[in-house]
Every structure is written in C-alpha cells, then in structure tokens.
Amino acid sequence: MAILRGPGSTDERRTLSERAVFPETMDINIRQLDPIPAPRSFINDIQLTDAQLDVVAQSRNRIRDILHGRDSRLLVIVGPCSIHDPKAALEYAHNLAALRNQYEDDLEIVMRTYFEKPRTTIGWKGLINDPDLDGTFNIRKGMFLARKIMSDVLALGLPVATEWLDPITPQYLSDAVSWGAIGARNTESQVHRELASGLSMPVGFKNATDGSIKPAADSCYASSNEHHFLSINLDGQVIAAETKGNADCHVVLRGSSSGPNYDEASVQEALAQLRASHAGSAGEHGVVIDAAHGNCGKDEVVEAQVIENIAQRLAAGEQGITGIMMESFLVAGNQKPAPLDQLTYGQSVTDRCVPWDKTAQLLEVLARSMHQRNA
Numbered sequence: 001m002a003i004l005r006g007p008g009s010t011d012e013r014r015t016l017s018e019r020a021v022f023p024e025t026m027d028i029n030i031r032q033l034d035p036i037p038a039p040r041s042f043i044n045d046i047q048l049t050d051a052q053l054d055v056v057a058q059s060r061n062r063i064r065d066i067l068h069g070r071d072s073r074l075l076v077i078v079g080p081c082s083i084h085d086p087k088a089a090l091e092y093a094h095n096l097a098a099l100r101n102q103y104e105d106d107l108e109i110v111m112r113t114y115f116e117k118p119r120t121t122i123g124w125k126g127l128i129n130d131p132d133l134d135g136t137f138n139i140r141k142g143m144f145l146a147r148k149i150m151s152d153v154l155a156l157g158l159p160v161a162t163e164w165l166d167p168i169t170p171q172y173l174s175d176a177v178s179w180g181a182i183g184a185r186n187t188e189s190q191v192h193r194e195l196a197s198g199l200s201m202p203v204g205f206k207n208a209t210d211g212s213i214k215p216a217a218d219s220c221y222a223s224s225n226e227h228h229f230l231s232i233n234l235d236g237q238v239i240a241a242e243t244k245g246n247a248d249c250h251v252v253l254r255g256s257s258s259g260p261n262y263d264e265a266s267v268q269e270a271l272a273q274l275r276a277s278h279a280g281s282a283g284e285h286g287v288v289i290d291a292a293h294g295n296c297g298k299d300e301v302v303e304a305q306v307i308e309n310i311a312q313r314l315a316a317g318e319q320g321i322t323g324i325m326m327e328s329f330l331v332a333g334n335q336k337p338a339p340l341d342q343l344t345y346g347q348s349v350t351d352r353c354v355p356w357d358k359t360a361q362l363l364e365v366l367a368r369s370m371h372q373r374n375a
Ligand SMILES: O=C[C@H](O)[C@H](O)COP(=O)(O)O
Pocket: 081, 117, 118, 119, 120, 121, 122, 123, 293, 350, 351
C-alpha cells in the first residue's frame, strides 16, 4: 500500500517504486500547491459579448494600422500603474471612455489595466497575485477580478492594455486585450519572446532597465518567428504550443536608471538599431514612448512635462513616435499597498501617477498636436 507522505519525508516503510512516485528530491521548497480552475471556466463565467469582442478586434486592428504606418493617429496607452480597486478603476474608465470618443480622430486611446507587477526585488505583485492586498494571495479571486474588470471596461467601449508577466495568465485574459507589454525586466527572456510570438494582439517590448535597446529589438525579431514550447491549453492541460509568430511587435522606450530616452536623438538612435536588428516590421515605423518609469524618474510632475515635450515635437511634425504611454489615476502620487479600507481612494499603490484633471489636459494637448501634425 502506498503511504502518501509529503516530499522530503523519510518514511522507511516506502518501497523503491513508491519513492519514485513521490520522490523526496522534488518540491523541497514548495509549501502548498493549490489548484485553481482552468482558463475555460473563467472564460465561461465572464463571457465577452459580441459588442465587447468587437471593441477588442477593432482596436487591435487600429493599433496595427498605427504601428505599421497605415493610420497617422497616435496610440495612447493610459491608466493606473496597477489596478488594486475595481470601483476606482471603473470610475477612471468612465472618465477615459468619454475622452476616447472625443479625441478618436487623432488618438487611439487604450486603458492600462495592469494586474501583474514585476518587482525590482520584492513587493506587492498585483491584483491577480494578492487581490486583498493583505498577503493572503487569493490568486483565484484575483484572476476572476482581473477578467471582470477588463470585461467592465470593454463594456464602456474602451479597449484595454496589460503587461504579460506570467506565461499562463494570457490563457485567462488575452481574448479581452488589445495591446500587451513585455516589461523591462523580462525583455530579454526567451519565455516571453515565445509567448509574444503566439499572442493575438500587438506587443510592445520595453527597453531593458539599463537602457539598452538591443534586447527589445532582438525580441521583436525573435517574436516575429514561429516557436515551439510548453504551455497549457484552455482546459488546463499541458501542451506543446506551436506559434506562427507575431508581426506586430515593437519597442517601447521607457528610459533607465541612468536617464531618459524620449528625446528626438534617442528616438532616432532606437529606430536605427531597430532597422539594423531586423526587428519585427512594426518596429520599422516607430516606437512607443513610455513617459513614466526611467523617462520621468517616477515623478508624475516630470511625467506630465515629458508628455508636453513630446506633444510639441509631434505638432512640429516629428516622425518615428507611434504611441505614448502614461501612468495616470484619479488622484496624484502614490501610497503604500494595504487593504482597501486603509487606502486613499483612487491613488496608486505602486508608482506615482498623474492625477485625472492633468491627464485630461494632457490628452487634449496630444489630440491638438496630432491634429496639427496631420492637417
Ligand atoms: O511599474 C511599476 C514599477 O516600476 C515596477 O513594478 C517596479 O517597481 P519596484 O522597483 O518598486 O519594484
């Protein structure tokens, strides 16, 4: 009779074959393995309507057109650094949806709905990982909330963008997403390149945290090719995935610890590197600039100045910038993560954000600049 003991135990009654079935050489540092339902269960529970799927499909196409130079508008990815409160996220989405409609001739506005946070060392890793912000790590609840929030935002006619961090998460959410990012800390990761090669939406690779562009440019090329790798399907079975390659990968300039890279010379330098590295064809037409992170030293006042600077350059006719990213929420600044009842409503629990009123002004400035450039 098999004696079911946890890995690492030394039960002398176990036979050799039982040792092979429950090898004590495995799972030594695992405390718990807690099953959660497969992606299909979440997709069935929170089904996207035809109207929501149309928002995703149409927005992806518009973004592709912008990235490939067939649409002269500006892609604008704007929203909180991370979402921690569904109510505040939806209030923000209501505000933004109105401006998306108002500026649709000049801007393709997509809301940042970021649920996975890559940390430099340790810290709160986002709503999916710890939705109650209290260290209880209810990932099942977090995944449900993430999908629900995306669905609610889409119901307003507002498309969503997110960072893909865990390679399994896209199976739960990707039908809802119009633009994906691979962050600076993962931009050289083969796993993320493989993932991007099979994703159904355009994907932006950030420059690396040290400022180097080449890893991101190489990623665009690598992800435009087919790949074969291990993954899971919608029923949670382990599968060997075979991808076609993603023709819509591009570089996002986000600055670095040694300074910004949003100026014209840096953009031209990045474009030259993209051409030299045979980056994905989306990269030939331009870059997206993230005004947050290393481009503003995580200071939202500077972030707004960066957007104003780029808007002036766009109005003056500068080419090579296809999109812009901004971290913005209802309230300025940030606060330490804590359970919801201890937090200031509408304020970021990760990086500092531009407040809503300033965001609205900046979107108007960007729309005017694009109008002028394209007139
Ligand atoms: O976008 C958010 C942060 O910049 C990113 O998660 C890293 O944050 P950290 O350096 O505080 O860990």
